[in-house]
Amino acid sequence: MAGIDDVARLAGVSTATVSRALSGRGHVSPASKAKVEEAAARLGYVVSSSASSLASGRTRNVGVVVPFLNRWFFSSVLEGVQQALLRTGYDLTLYNLAGDGDERATVFEQFLLRRRVDAVIAISLELTEAEVNRLHELGKPLVGVGGPIPGVRTLIIDDVAVARLATEHLLGLGHRRIAHIGGDLEFDLDFHLPTNRRLGYEAALRDAGIEPDPARFAPADFTIRGGYHAAKQLLGAPHDRPTAIFAASDEMAIGSILAARDLGMVVPRDVSIIGVDDHDLSDFFGLTTVAQFPRVQGEQAVELLMDELEPGHADAEPSATPLPFELRVRSSTARPAE
Amino acid sequence: MAGIDDVARLAGVSTATVSRALSGRGHVSPASKAKVEEAAARLGYVVSSSASSLASGRTRNVGVVVPFLNRWFFSSVLEGVQQALLRTGYDLTLYNLAGDGDERATVFEQFLLRRRVDAVIAISLELTEAEVNRLHELGKPLVGVGGPIPGVRTLIIDDVAVARLATEHLLGLGHRRIAHIGGDLEFDLDFHLPTNRRLGYEAALRDAGIEPDPARFAPADFTIRGGYHAAKQLLGAPHDRPTAIFAASDEMAIGSILAARDLGMVVPRDVSIIGVDDHDLSDFFGLTTVAQFPRVQGEQAVELLMDELEPGHADAEPSATPLPFELRVRSSTARPAE
DNA sequence: ATGAAAGCGCTAACAC
DNA sequence: GTGTTAGCGCTTTCAT
Numbered sequence: 001m002a003g004i005d006d007v008a009r010l011a012g013v014s015t016a017t018v019s020r021a022l023s024g025r026g027h028v029s030p031a032s033k034a035k036v037e038e039a040a041a042r043l044g045y046v047v048s049s050s051a052s053s054l055a056s057g058r059t060r061n062v063g064v065v066v067p068f069l070n071r072w073f074f075s076s077v078l079e080g081v082q083q084a085l086l087r088t089g090y091d092l093t094l095y096n097l098a099g100d101g102d103e104r105a106t107v108f109e110q111f112l113l114r115r116r117v118d119a120v121i122a123i124s125l126e127l128t129e130a131e132v133n134r135l136h137e138l139g140k141p142l143v144g145v146g147g148p149i150p151g152v153r154t155l156i157i158d159d160v161a162v163a164r165l166a167t168e169h170l171l172g173l174g175h176r177r178i179a180h181i182g183g184d185l186e187f188d189l190d191f192h193l194p195t196n197r198r199l200g201y202e203a204a205l206r207d208a209g210i211e212p213d214p215a216r217f218a219p220a221d222f223t224i225r226g227g228y229h230a231a232k233q234l235l236g237a238p239h240d241r242p243t244a245i246f247a248a249s250d251e252m253a254i255g256s257i258l259a260a261r262d263l264g265m266v267v268p269r270d271v272s273i274i275g276v277d278d279h280d281l282s283d284f285f286g287l288t289t290v291a292q293f294p295r296v297q298g299e300q301a302v303e304l305l306m307d308e309l310e311p312g313h314a315d316a317e318p319s320a321t322p323l324p325f326e327l328r329v330r331s332s333t334a335r336p337a338e
Numbered sequence: 339m340a341g342i343d344d345v346a347r348l349a350g351v352s353t354a355t356v357s358r359a360l361s362g363r364g365h366v367s368p369a370s371k372a373k374v375e376e377a378a379a380r381l382g383y384v385v386s387s388s389a390s391s392l393a394s395g396r397t398r399n400v401g402v403v404v405p406f407l408n409r410w411f412f413s414s415v416l417e418g419v420q421q422a423l424l425r426t427g428y429d430l431t432l433y434n435l436a437g438d439g440d441e442r443a444t445v446f447e448q449f450l451l452r453r454r455v456d457a458v459i460a461i462s463l464e465l466t467e468a469e470v471n472r473l474h475e476l477g478k479p480l481v482g483v484g485g486p487i488p489g490v491r492t493l494i495i496d497d498v499a500v501a502r503l504a505t506e507h508l509l510g511l512g513h514r515r516i517a518h519i520g521g522d523l524e525f526d527l528d529f530h531l532p533t534n535r536r537l538g539y540e541a542a543l544r545d546a547g548i549e550p551d552p553a554r555f556a557p558a559d560f561t562i563r564g565g566y567h568a569a570k571q572l573l574g575a576p577h578d579r580p581t582a583i584f585a586a587s588d589e590m591a592i593g594s595i596l597a598a599r600d601l602g603m604v605v606p607r608d609v610s611i612i613g614v615d616d617h618d619l620s621d622f623f624g625l626t627t628v629a630q631f632p633r634v635q636g637e638q639a640v641e642l643l644m645d646e647l648e649p650g651h652a653d654a655e656p657s658a659t660p661l662p663f664e665l666r667v668r669s670s671t672a673r674p675a676e
Numbered sequence: 677a678t679g680a681a682a683g684c685g686c687t688a689a690c691a692c
Numbered sequence: 693g694t695g696t697t698a699g700c701g702c703t704t705t706c707a708t
Contacts, residue, residue, distance in 0.1 A: 049452045051701035053388035070413035094432045114387040225622040284563040352695045389685035
């Protein structure tokens with residue numbers, strides 16, 4: 001295993017020059033730079049990350065904390081993060097907080113603090129002030145995606161606006177009896193997102209002169225199955241059955257489509273359905289949705305981080321960068337039947 | 339930021355004792371161990387992983403290489419790996435080989451070799467001999483899950499037997515015209531798994547005295563949409579329409595169920611459908627399937643690794659540990675109609 | 677632009 | 693069982 005001295009010897013320069021040439025920090029003449037690079041290639045030299053980290057205090061590694069791995073949204077964000085990081089030459093250490101609270105404490109107290117990472121990206125996670133502070137004390141930049149984290153740079157989607165857009169699409173088509181499938185309480189605890197979507201939905205309704213009816217709301221757990229059961233409930237109403245459903249996620253919307261079919265209804269003739277996400281499956285189901293772009297969100301989080309990590313260090317103020325979203329009309333929504 | 343000396347001073351012992359007490363390597367009297375632990379806790383001391391790695395040569399970090407992140411199977415294995423690793427006190431550095439070949443080369447030449455990881459877990463990836471050798475030279479243990487990697491400890495599922503079991507379930511119910519949806523060529527290149535499943539399907543058929551009919555095979559890409567289109571093809575046959583479909587994955591099987599419905603068929607009355615995986619959604623769709631247990635597979639991979647990483651180091655020989663699978667009969671299969 | 681050398685914060689012989 | 697100490701392989705002043 002070739003070391004930096006081997007490279008230095010072969011290139012006929014000092015180890016300091018090798019270090020500078022390879023890391024890009026400090027000035028090196030083009031000539032020696034070339035020599036060093038050739039020598040390194042010849043020897044198959046790669047820096048030892050531990051030695052480099054120990055000496056420099058930088059690890060070129062970022063910790064990514066996610067609440068779930070096997071949900072479309074999270075794995076997509078993760079994919080974006082991973083790719084952006086790889087391009088930047090950073091490694092990604094993954095922490096899945098799926099388990100109990102114990103696990104969470106371990107991750108924070110033992111893992112993140114081992115000085116193994118330069119920074120942390122938290123995906124759809126609401127960190128406690130204590131957790132944020134701990135990271136701050138250590139001088140580790142933190143950026144959040146999705147979850148609102150006080151005092152931290154965050155990428156957030158305007159869930160109220162998203163919900164409003166979806167609801168207005170339905171209103172625009174002429175629907176008046178619009179039901180909503182949102183998150184259940186448990187979900188809301190961590191993400192607040194369902195509440196915001198419900199708020200947007202209600203606001204749009206009121207603006208159209210419609211008073212939201214609690215009977216037209218059903219909670220679910222963001223899965224297809226959950227959406228299915230919620231939709232059956234909603235669509236089974238004997239009087240004034242809703243002519244449209246706005247589900248707070250595409251998976252729940254897909255569940256709703258299946259529920260409608262099982263009830264013998266035809267979408268969108270008998271009921272219009274709209275979701276949020278633009279999930280992999282949405283196109284297949286012809287689902288109209290408000291698309292968000294999780295991969296891009298992951299990439300943006302990395303960019304934000306690099307601003308803080310790399311030289312210029314604008315001492316990034318806490319801020320909330322809004323994320324784009326977009327209505328994608330497919331075949332699950334239409335004017336209500338007369 | 340407290341260092342090991344601070345702890346040593348506070349505990350009234352040497353740094354060596356602190357190191358021993360905290361790492362569990364070497365003997366320390368219970369008394370000093372207690373003192374050290376208390377001091378460490380008081381100071382909020384956590385070892386610097388880079389210093390520790392540099393001095394010891396161990397990183398307590400394993401690299402995990404996956405081809406996809408947003409597919410149920412992979413994210414489930416990953417979840418198992420992550421959890422097992424966390425319990426063992428190891429970190430997990432994630433490499434997603436989603437992109438082009440370039441990315442793959444970078445990961446191998448730059449990242450894995452930076453001596454950042456003690457070992458590598460490859461999920462459903464067929465590594466080249468060169469890649470395996472590179473890792474071997476560096477003395478990094480490697481275990482594979484799913485993909486057959488020559489000369490490496492691997493956890494593999496007996497795909498031939500899985501397919502045979504699924505097909506025999508159908509045969510046992512009395513089906514004779516059984517179609518198969520398998521992987522397309524592109525998929526096969528990397529995983530070989532579709533071929534094996536097709537082999538098992540054909541073997542079961544032959545054992546029952548039925549000659550496999552190429553017209554009853556349709557390739558797809560392991561997605562719901564792919565399964566949907568393949569099933570439509572199969573079920574649209576004007577003569578001798580199959581009475582059952584064995585799909586090589588649950589997602590394709592679910593696509594088949596949807597296709598059957600769209601053709602006005604009732605499952606299982608008009609056609610029986612069986613898959614492989616026991617995907618999250620399978621229970622919801624009442625899909626009969628041959629379950630495999632990806633989370634457990636991930637955990638097992640970690641166990642295998644620890645055998646090599648921890649003291650006893652039995653110099654683990656290449657071997658292929660078989661993975662369990664199990665028939666789960668639900669409501670998508672039944673006797674064929676007369 | 678380059679080199680010499682002093683660490684970075686631990687671990688592991690080795691000596692007691 | 694515990695302390696002393698020499699590195700681990702780099703990066704980064706500080707000179708030049």
